[in-house]
Amino acid sequence: MKKTIDIRSDTLTCPTEKMREVIANAEVGDDVFGEDPTVNKLQAMVAKILGKEAALFVVSGTMGNQTCISAHTIPGGEVICEYNSHIFNYEGGAPATLSGVQLHPLMGKRGIISASRIEAVIRPPDHHYPHSQLITLENTHNRGGGSVFPIEEMKAIYKLAQKNNLKVHLDGARLWHAAIATGISLQEYSRYCDSVTVCLSKGLGAPVGSVVAGSEDFIDKVHRYRKIFGGGMRQAGIIAAAGIYAIENHFERLHDDHRRAKELAVELNRLPGIIIDPEEVETNLVILKMEVSRHSPGEWCKKMKQEGILMFPFGEDRVRMVTHFHITDNDIDTVIDCFKKYW
Ligand SMILES: *Cc1c(COP(=O)(O)O)cnc(C)c1O
Secondary structure (H helix, E strand, C coil): CCCCEECCCCCCCCCCHHHHHHHHCCCCCCHHHCCCHHHHHHHHHHHHHHCCCEEEEECCHHHHHHHHHHHHCCCCEEEEEECCCHHHHCCCCHHHHHHCCEEEEECCECCECCHHHHHHHCCCCCCCCCEEEEEEEECCECCCCCECCCHHHHHHHHHHHHHCCCEEEEEECCHHHHHHHHCCCHHHHHCCCCEEEEECCCCCCCCCCEEEEECHHHHHHHHHHHHHCCCCCCCCHHHHHHHHHHHHHHCCCHHHHHHHHHHHHHHHHCCCCEECCHHHCCCCEEEEEECCCCCCHHHHHHHHHHCCEECEECCCCEEEEECCCCCCHHHHHHHHHHHHHHC
């Protein structure tokens, strides 16, 4: 049978045989009592990798971001974020529901916003205004096409935040990819934020979970919100083991995903009516713009599905593809061939 090439998302990866083995053999305990040795090991490991005092295993990236927003703010506050960010678009309006804060989105360029733009919207201390309390950044940026947030800009934003008594949270669901793409360490990226969320279930390929990191005091607060939001887990070592395995074995290989994404972009950009700047494909996301008079994204994705290739329509004139560890060089060739044949 022909293999389905599922290139819709890097969340589609399934645990490998080896990963299933470490899951089966994981040492476990009750993590609500703080007694799961595998969870504790994962948390210590991620805290170290990110250069933070402490870390906490959470169910999802959304729970990571939202527990941090709750821990950083008080109701009536305002969170400055980017217009296309995950926190603004894909977390169900959680900041209003769970933390009683409002979001102040700024339109960035491929998800990147500057310190000077942020400075212009920090509220003066006047009772009319919501209180600016937190800035959230996303690195790499999902809707920005996997763009890497420049470290110099992060540095400037962190400095601005400190000057104005604001906190910075980094949604680093794909921070792994930023580090691989630039060679800048995860620790260096985490230096310019007060808290950070990283996902284990995307490029790294673990089945479940994210980790939040920050200072000891901060993580203590996050721990309480995790409980309140229903995220206390018991023998979670079962899934934490997969996370440890993923970090140890699937981090460096992200280079391959990036190379394959770049190759897709270079080849598809040659086709008339498809626009994607290969220079802008910095990591594993490929979002191409298409001339809709030839094919609409929905219709194109249907056509590709008949050929056994799954991709996502992304807005009215775009299609998204994401490379991940089930996608091989051969698969990339097949995708390119299909575009050439049917476009
Ligand atoms: C996937 C993702 C998240 C978290 O998503 P969950 O489905 O809640 O794990 C957060 N931020 C970004 C940028 C993401 O891509």
